[in-house]
Amino acid sequence: MKREIIIGKGPFLHLDVNKNVPTDAADWQKKDLSYRQKNGQVEITLSGTYRQVAIDFQIQIFPNGQMQVNYYTVGEPNGYLREAGLKFYLPETIRHLKWQRKGYWSYYPENSFSGNEGEAALYESRQSAYGEQPVQPWHLDTRNYYYLGDAGANCIQPLTQQAKGMKENIYQYTLSTDTKQGTVSVGSSDASVACRINKTEKDQLILYISNRWDYPEIGWGDYSKQLNASPCYGRLTLSFK
Numbered sequence: 216m217k218r219e220i221i222i223g224k225g226p227f228l229h230l231d232v233n234k235n236v237p238t239d240a241a242d243w244q245k246k247d248l249s250y251r252q253k254n255g256q257v258e259i260t261l262s263g264t265y266r267q268v269a270i271d272f273q274i275q276i277f278p279n280g281q282m283q284v285n286y287y288t289v290g291e292p293n294g295y296l297r298e299a300g301l302k303f304y305l306p307e308t309i310r311h312l313k314w315q316r317k318g319y320w321s322y323y324p325e326n327s328f329s330g331n332e333g334e335a336a337l338y339e340s341r342q343s344a345y346g347e348q349p350v351q352p353w354h355l356d357t358r359n360y361y362y363l364g365d366a367g368a369n370c371i372q373p374l375t376q377q378a379k380g381m382k383e384n385i386y387q388y389t390l391s392t393d394t395k396q397g398t399v400s401v402g403s404s405d406a407s408v409a410c411r412i413n414k415t416e417k418d419q420l421i422l423y424i425s426n427r428w429d430y431p432e433i434g435w436g437d438y439s440k441q442l443n444a445s446p447c448y449g450r451l452t453l454s455f456k
Contacts, residue, residue, distance in 0.1 A: 219397035221455050225303030226284055228270050229423050232294040232444045233431045238265040240302075267292070280455040287448040295431035296442040298423065300408070301451055303399075305420040310337050310393040317384040317406035326354045328380035335377045337412075367414035374414060381411040383428070390422065400454045408451065424451050 231237040259274040273285040323330035354377040358368035388410040389400040426449030
């Protein structure tokens with residue numbers, strides 16, 4: 216059977232705080248790394264820094280293809296939190312998304328960005344140029360011409376709106392290759408994490424998994440938790456096939 220790459224590299228810290236530049240994988244400096252094999256599983260201890268932010272990882276890899284990652288940071292910047300969690304670089308062979316989550320409502324419109332469950336092709340889009348008549352529903356578009364801050368919309372092969380939209384409070388978030396024989400799934404029995412994907416301007420696909428998230432820019436009147444960046448820690452569970 217042909218083996219497929221599911222994770223290119225990671226985990227990296229993903230810390231996005233209002234009025235501060237998000238952490239960047241290019242800023243990573245390793246401090247210590249150790250590992251051991253015990254009872255058929257591998258335990259990895261990793262520590263390092265992203266500029267002023269120090270982080271410790273505890274990673275466990277199990278024979279059944281499951282990986283658990285615990286992390287804790289020190290020195291995170293002050294400010295209201297957007298997202299805090301980890302990110303992973305994915306290969307270009309990832310083509311499909313499926314999710315189940317605990318929504319605020321029991322029913323969502325068809326093709327909602329974040330219904331309680333759904334499926335989406337990452338690249339199924341025929342978006343018209345700016346000013347031309349639309350030829351498809353907006354959830355299949357790749358950009359919002361009035362919101363130009365999304366670097367992933369400016370790459371060669373951008374994601375659809377539905378694929379890259381944040382899925383909050385997920386039970387299962389599964390990305391699969393074009394053959395659907397290789398998958399990576401984020402699982403949460405208590406629906407306590409959020410997932411989204413996006414691409415860089417250089418077409419690198421990235422999976423973002425957040426333990427805490429908020430929308431501070433809309434706190435002046437809409438729903439906002441007004442979370443602070445500290446404390447920053449969490450546990451994530453991923454499964455691979």
